[in-house]
Amino acid sequence: MDRGFDHIGSAELDEATKAELRNVTDGFFERPLEKAGNFDWEEFKRNEAFKAIMMPSPLFWVLANFERSFTQKLGQQMYEEFGRAVANTNDAVGAAETQYACTGLEIGRDEEDRIETIISELADGERDPDWDAEKRELRDIDAPPETRKSIGKVTWDLWVEDFRDGRPLAAEIKTPKPNRDQTMESKRQMLKTVAAYKHRDAPTPICRYVFPFNPYGSLDAYEWWPPQAFFDVRAEDGMLVADGFWDAIGGDGTMEGLFNFLLDESEGNIEKLKELAGDETL
Template sequence: MEGGKTMNEATRERVHTHVQAVMNRLIEKRTILEPFLEHQIAERNPFGFSVVPTEVWKGAKFERSFVTVLGQGIFEQLGKIIAEGAGAIAANQYDKDLRLNTFQVDTIGDIISNQRARLRKGEIRQAPDLTQELANLANLQTNRYQDISIKSDLYIRRPDGTEEYYSFKTVKPNLDQTAEAKKNLLMLRAGDSNCKAYFALPYNPAGEGNAYTLAGHSIPKKLFNMEDKEYVLIGGDLWNKIGNDENTYNELINIFQEIGQRSKERIRTEYFDL
């Protein structure tokens, strides 16, 4: 990890304001705009409603809303704020135009198709070696080319000119999401060997510091080596890379905890009527 300053006060304030606004909108939606209606659960799931306390259904509805909100660009937007605070140029939903030869484009398609097929068949094999896959792509030559455009959830250009592309996914992505991330990563790195492209998961569902595979979700490891930080960044590794500082992840967690002191109380009183 390169050296750098910890998150400055202006960046902390931008992150705090962004997350606070998200929580305010979520609480308003669940308590005012689209409140929990007990009779709907009774109508739509009469068996479950009969044996499970209302509090469980109510809590589950809030959790689904919260997870949905986080998945609608919140993490990638925080990435932009943090990268800018570290002195970089950053953008969300960034389009990169590339030119690859047709052999490379076809081979990338074959790599993804073959790995998807093996996953569906339940075949056991070693984790993919993306370094070798990229080396093979670099050796493919033809005078026929194809122009393509890749959209990245987060783009970062560092002061030294280094370019980074991040594909943010849910922490337990499905096969389509994982395949899309790998295809984009191979396209970007094959089209520009000087760039860095990453499969980005905002936190580790197995717990920070643990192997991702302990979370019991096997899909990503069929297309990625989930321990290879050259291509896969999870939790602390991701946020510390974006912030260019080893303390970024902990500082981000601290900001969420600060906001939680108020948001938890509001949810208890305004949503659960406790």
């Protein structure tokens, strides 16, 4: 099979990581392949004659059925599960979980007010995003117990224990063209977590806003405007983007190795789809 991905190098993941990832990909492919296998070309020709006549290839419609089901299973859940699998086979970091809930969090009234001020000023363009400066503002606020209130739980897409210097990674994963409200809420979640962990006997998480890939190729070329009010995306400030994310949780070359793993896995599924369609034109 001609892969046609000349920009991907030769990095390979270790066998333990491939095995863990294969558990994830099998789950993503199982139902879409089943739906494709249930496609009845003769029934389709009778019931959907206009479509069948205009595109008289069973392979096309098998692929269409597969694609609809497959796309429904994709989205950010895929990146969370890939991230968990990669981190859990990397001895340099601790255990990873998806949809990890930090519970029993409290912040002071002054801390909450400062968070809302930061968010408002960023949204209105009255300040530039600066993650270190924003964290310092919260650390400088005294919030005695009597001023604190519960903020319930905060749920992170991916949590990796002992990520750096004994501190966990708390990752909020978004596709790289999020809307303004999504980005604003993620920044608020990061700030609340930093403030709340001031009052806990536990290491403060390393909070990161994550893009698992970058459709613009490089950070310098990134131009999607909604998140840039809240994050200095081109400086990857408070963020992990594309290989910056995968290599951080899995080691150098992880993103490239992940691509090569997925290319290998996809070949078998394409052969299965060809067999289901009885068509060797692909």
